[in-house]
Amino acid sequence: MRAVCWEAPTKVGVHDVPDPRILNDRDAIIRVTSTAICGSDLHLYNGYVPEVMPGDVLGHEFMGEVVEVGRGVSNLAVGDRVVVPFPIACGACRSCERELWSLCENSNPNAGLAEKLMGHSPAGIFGYSHLLGGYPGGQAEYVRVPFADVGPLKIEDDLSDEQVLFLTDVLPTGYMGAELCDIKPGDVVAVWGAGPVGQFAALSAGLLGAARVVVIDRVPERLALAKEKLGAEVLDYEETSVLEELRELTAGRGPDHCIEAVGMEAHADFTPLHVYDKAKQLVKSQTDRPQALREAILACANGGTVSVMGVYGGFVDKFPMGSVMNRSLTIRSGQCHVHRYLRPLLDRIRSGEIDPTYVISHRLPLEEAPHAYEIFKHKKDECTKVVLRP
Amino acid sequence: MNTPERTTRRLVSALGWTSLALAAAPLVAPDRVARAVGVDDDPANRLLVRGVGARELLHGVLLLIGPTPTVWTRVAGDGLDLALLGRACRSQTAAARARTVTALGVVAGITAVDLYAARRTLRQQHGAWRPGPLELTASVTVNRSPEEVYEFWRRLENLPRFMLHLQSVEDLGGNRSRWRANAPLRRRCVEWEAEITSEERGRRIAWKSLPGADVANSGTVHFAPTPDGVSTEVKVVLHYDVPGGRAGRALARLLGEEPVQQVRDDLRRLKQVLETGDVVRTEALPEGTDARRQALQGPAAPNGAAR
Numbered sequence: 001m002r003a004v005c006w007e008a009p010t011k012v013g014v015h016d017v018p019d020p021r022i023l024n025d026r027d028a029i030i031r032v033t034s035t036a037i038c039g040s041d042l043h044l045y046n047g048y049v050p051e052v053m054p055g056d057v058l059g060h061e062f063m064g065e066v067v068e069v070g071r072g073v074s075n076l077a078v079g080d081r082v083v084v085p086f087p088i089a090c091g092a093c094r095s096c097e098r099e100l101w102s103l104c105e106n107s108n109p110n111a112g113l114a115e116k117l118m119g120h121s122p123a124g125i126f127g128y129s130h131l132l133g134g135y136p137g138g139q140a141e142y143v144r145v146p147f148a149d150v151g152p153l154k155i156e157d158d159l160s161d162e163q164v165l166f167l168t169d170v171l172p173t174g175y176m177g178a179e180l181c182d183i184k185p186g187d188v189v190a191v192w193g194a195g196p197v198g199q200f201a202a203l204s205a206g207l208l209g210a211a212r213v214v215v216i217d218r219v220p221e222r223l224a225l226a227k228e229k230l231g232a233e234v235l236d237y238e239e240t241s242v243l244e245e246l247r248e249l250t251a252g253r254g255p256d257h258c259i260e261a262v263g264m265e266a267h268a269d270f271t272p273l274h275v276y277d278k279a280k281q282l283v284k285s286q287t288d289r290p291q292a293l294r295e296a297i298l299a300c301a302n303g304g305t306v307s308v309m310g311v312y313g314g315f316v317d318k319f320p321m322g323s324v325m326n327r328s329l330t331i332r333s334g335q336c337h338v339h340r341y342l343r344p345l346l347d348r349i350r351s352g353e354i355d356p357t358y359v360i361s362h363r364l365p366l367e368e369a370p371h372a373y374e375i376f377k378h379k380k381d382e383c384t385k386v387v388l389r390p
Numbered sequence: 391m392n393t394p395e396r397t398t399r400r401l402v403s404a405l406g407w408t409s410l411a412l413a414a415a416p417l418v419a420p421d422r423v424a425r426a427v428g429v430d431d432d433p434a435n436r437l438l439v440r441g442v443g444a445r446e447l448l449h450g451v452l453l454l455i456g457p458t459p460t461v462w463t464r465v466a467g468d469g470l471d472l473a474l475l476g477r478a479c480r481s482q483t484a485a486a487r488a489r490t491v492t493a494l495g496v497v498a499g500i501t502a503v504d505l506y507a508a509r510r511t512l513r514q515q516h517g518a519w520r521p522g523p524l525e526l527t528a529s530v531t532v533n534r535s536p537e538e539v540y541e542f543w544r545r546l547e548n549l550p551r552f553m554l555h556l557q558s559v560e561d562l563g564g565n566r567s568r569w570r571a572n573a574p575l576r577r578r579c580v581e582w583e584a585e586i587t588s589e590e591r592g593r594r595i596a597w598k599s600l601p602g603a604d605v606a607n608s609g610t611v612h613f614a615p616t617p618d619g620v621s622t623e624v625k626v627v628l629h630y631d632v633p634g635g636r637a638g639r640a641l642a643r644l645l646g647e648e649p650v651q652q653v654r655d656d657l658r659r660l661k662q663v664l665e666t667g668d669v670v671r672t673e674a675l676p677e678g679t680d681a682r683r684q685a686l687q688g689p690a691a692p693n694g695a696a697r
Contacts, residue, residue, distance in 0.1 A: 001692075003691065003692075005689075005691065017691045017692055017693075018692045018693055018694035019692060019694075020673070020692040021692065021694070023671040023672070023673070023676065024668050024669075024670065024671055025667070025668060026666070026667070026668070053688075053689045053690070054689065055688070055689030055690075055691050056689050056690040056691060057689075057690060057691045057692075072667065072668075090662075090665060090666045090670075092533065092665040092666050093533050093661075093665050093666075094531075094533045094620070094621060097533070105661065105665075106661065106662045106665055106666050106670055107670060109670055109671070109672055109674075109675045109678050109679045110675070110679075110684060110687075111658060111679065112651070112654070112655070112658075112679070112681050112684060113684060124672075127690065129690075130674060130687060130690060133672060133690075134672050134673075134674035134675060134687060134690040135672050135673075135690055136673055136690045136691050136692055137690070142692075144673075144692070146670065146672075147666070
């Protein structure tokens with residue numbers, strides 16, 4: 001089969017690899033019909049996630065048709081159309097029982113490695129480094145789905161792939177980002193990053209009752225989407241001082257909740273701090289550049305919530321802990337517990353309340369993945385979200 | 391986990407440091423020490439005091455780098471000190487004798503602590519000879535009741551399902567069993583018989599290998615409910631030996647055999663088997679969690695492998 005393989009930093013290729021086969025009784029093999037490139041795939045692409053090996057198949061946003069099931073899978077049959085959550089969860093451990101699906105205690109065979117870096121191990125994730133399991137990803141013609149009796153959601157009506165594909169990650173991730181804020185009617189929410197996760201976080205904040213939503217980015221077409229499709233207020237951080245602008249917008253209070261949908265490769269103006277971050281990241285004495293996170297903390301209203309949905313891999317410097325502590329901020333975060341949001345969000349899509357397709361800018365064949373990564377990374381050609389078809 | 395063995399190790403190490411501290415004064419200022427304990431400050435006594443200091447130094451080094459039973463050398467040294475002080479008592483003025491008796495009291499106190507530590511090193515886990523000078527502990531939390539985990543473990547034939555080194559375990563009846571394992575560093579397999587020395591249903595199983603085993607070992611596995619009463623804390627304490635002692639262990643480690651890591655991996659697979667029904671496999675790690683293979687794993691891509 002054909003699959004998108006990581007070769008070296010900023011280099012992916014589409015290669016022939018053997019077809020996946022059942023390894024555990026609870027596996028299923030899916031023929032992928034649609035798969036997307038996630039912003040977090042760019043962290044792998046750029047080489048900032050540890051324990052990625054040449055030859056690793058990428059991709060954790062995918063859906064398709066069941067072509068084979070293991071003996072332990074009774075709820076799926078060959079021919080079923082399914083979307084697959086990106087975290088792999090067994091459904092039986094304490095974390096799964098508590099609906100903390102991205103913390104499944106059994107799905108990461110490389111948990112020992114993750115424990116060394118993070119203290120304890122999170123769940124395994126498709127196509128997301130050996131640190132998180134070493135599972136081949138779904139940017140391929142076929143993919144093995146472990147615990148297929150737990151994760152995949154059957155799509156039985158005529159919703160298109162594009163309408164439901166983002167249930168695998170970016171839509172529930174954005175939703176969880178807003179949900180973690182415990183938004184009350186009248187709250188002001190600011191979202192850093194107008195990529196797909198930021199878009200869906202802003203959308204969800206509105207659904208959950210925020211009175212005003214402010215989206216911060218510098219890419220004009222993404223800000224335009226947030227303004228036109230979501231009715232959000234937008235700030236271009238290259239044109240203005242975000243902290244001052246947010247203070248102004250809220251008469252000095254700051255946003256009640258700040259959602260960070262940027263992560264470890266935050267871009268910033270050519271400031272001494274950005275140069276410092278970039279240099280430390282290059283010499284590996286800091287793995288992540290947390291510029292957006294720092295700003296979200298400083299901007300947040302006293303007693304507010306900072307919800308971190310951007311992906312971080314390891315360590316950050318110059319973290320404004322004094323601001324968090326002295327101003328009673330709450331930091332909440334996590335890889336999305338996708339499984340718990342699948343059905344509620346599917347219902348909202350079905351009812352027309354959410355139409356996630358508006359973020360798609362490119363539809364390309366799988367073979368064009370290298371080009372797709374390239375334009376997505378550099379935001380060329382107004383690239384906001386790429387859907388690949390194997 | 392705080393095992394009695396670990397407490398003993400800490401105590402012995404503390405005594406080792408004490409020895410080093412006690413060595414300083416006699417070596418640096420033997421004249422003052424001699425006066426303090428009430429003996430004449432003459433060249434012969436100074437030499438004797440220096441000798442005591444040098445011996446303390448030796449105790450310290452032995453206790454800190456050697457196995458815990460080296461604490462018996464301190465007990466012997468205490469005996470010697472008591473004898474020397476006792477002899478000094480006989481030919482003295484009253485004032486000097488008071489100082490000597492005080493010193494005797496102090497040394498007797500230290501002797502009591504040393505004896506206590508030394509006796510601890512003799513204490514055995516099952517009230518019987520315990521093979522294997524090496525000890526390791528590992529633990530995992532399993533989302534099943536203690537009874538369930540105990541029952542699974544007690545059916546010894548289940549053990550190879552999650553212990554990667556084991557080929558088979560055969561229940562011979564009467565608490566005896568025959569174990570077959572892949573030998574580290576050797577192609578042949580090793581075999582031994584073991585017996586369950588004590589057990590408490592749903593709480594604990596203790597076993598030891600019978601004389602003649604290639605790899606002498608004994609251990610206890612404890613099953614206890616988590617504080618919330620929902621899951622089970624499984625704790626393994628293992629005593630074992632590897633051929634070649636310390637050097638053999640270092641060699642094995644160089645070749646990727648890390649016993650603690652292996653037991654941890656085993657317990658992780660135990661959790662997977664009990665909670666999900668199987669060892670969780672990936673293309674990169676077809677045998678599932680295994681620290682030795684972790685460093686050598688292939689790319690996360692299908693490789694044509696199947697069960």
